[in-house]
Amino acid sequence: ALPLDERLKRRIIDGERNGLEDDLDQALETRKALAIVNDTLLDGMKVVGELFGSGQMQLPFVLQSAEVMKNAVAHLEPHMEKTDEDGKGTIVLATVRGDVHDIGKNLVDIILSNNGYNVVNLGIKQPVSAILDAADEHKADVIGMSGLLVKSTVIMKENLEELNQRGIAADYPVILGGAALTRAYVEQDLHEIYQGEVRYARDAFEGLRLMDALIG
Ligand code: B1M
Numbered sequence: 101a102l103p104l105d106e107r108l109k110r111r112i113i114d115g116e117r118n119g120l121e122d123d124l125d126q127a128l129e130t131r132k133a134l135a136i137v138n139d140t141l142l143d144g145m146k147v148v149g150e151l152f153g154s155g156q157m158q159l160p161f162v163l164q165s166a167e168v169m170k171n172a173v174a175h176l177e178p179h180m181e182k183t184d185e186d187g188k189g190t191i192v193l194a195t196v197r198g199d200v201h202d203i204g205k206n207l208v209d210i211i212l213s214n215n216g217y218n219v220v221n222l223g224i225k226q227p228v229s230a231i232l233d234a235a236d237e238h239k240a241d242v243i244g245m246s247g248l249l250v251k252s253t254v255i256m257k258e259n260l261e262e263l264n265q266r267g268i269a270a271d272y273p274v275i276l277g278g279a280a281l282t283r284a285y286v287e288q289d290l291h292e293i294y295q296g297e298v299r300y301a302r303d304a305f306e307g308l309r310l311m312d313a314l315i316g
Pocket of ligand 1: 149199202204244275277303
């Protein structure tokens with residue numbers, strides 16, 4: 101049999117859910133929930149991305165892997181560390197228009213929520229109007245946008261331009277994340293055009309650090 105860590109990784113790659121929870125419980129005996137996500141499960145998703153990108157895995161199987169990933173995160177979530185702090189600030193979080201990828205966004209939600217932030221998670225395929233309505237309604241301190249497709253990086257730029265046009269850029273620092281972005285694109289190109297603050301988060305932890313820096 102494969103070592104536990106390898107087995108968990110394979111479960112993500114193969115989209116194999118049977119016995120997932122037992123393996124996760126076993127892993128929890130020696131490791132923290134977030135470490136299991138970051139060091140093992142995300143490694144598995146990375147392999148899925150590579151296999152899919154090189155044509156060795158078809159979309160329905162990617163979907164199964166994503167489902168197993170979501171189940172695993174849901175199972176681990178109650179075991180994640182939480183601070184007692186509360187009400188540190190509000191972020192409206194969304195996957196941008198045309199993009200359905202939400203595993204990363206939902207991890208960001210968990211980590212920010214566990215660390216005292218109020219997260220308004222709008223879900224996937226959110227047009228900028230919906231994001232701005234929610235930001236206004238919930239008096240958001242920060243807007244967070246996620247997107248994994250290359251075209252989402254263009255949509256994020258358009259969204260920032262919309263905030264400029266509405267004259268509300270100064271009110272909303274924006275955090276952007278997702279696999280197709282680069283730090284240079286956000287911190288140079290988008291920084292040039294946006295009239296407020298725009299920052300790049302490589303992962304959910306950087307998202308948390310940015311929240312602390314922007315409003316903490
Ligand atoms: Co899609 N997909 N997918 N996919 N998919 C990618 C993104 C792709 C790179 C795969 C590949 O080709 N190698 C590719 C994009 C290519 C491109 O644009 N150039 C791709 C494609 C092409 C597609 C479709 C177009 C396929 C098709 O239909 N022919 C389609 C798109 C549909 C659409 O959006 N309109 C599609 C569909 C899907 C599934 C539905 C099957 C599934 C998503 C299921 C779901 O999310 N509910 C899926 C998956 C699973 C992937 C890959 C394999 C894995 C993504 C993932 O969940 N990673 C992905 C490969 C890859 O990313 N390299 C791929 C794990 C997750 C934790 O990472 O979301 O990056 P990530 O989040 C990270 C950081 O980015 C960061 O924190 C997280 C880690 O801590 N982060 C933030 C993310 N958002 C943040 C926000 C923040 C802060 C940090 O603050 C606001």
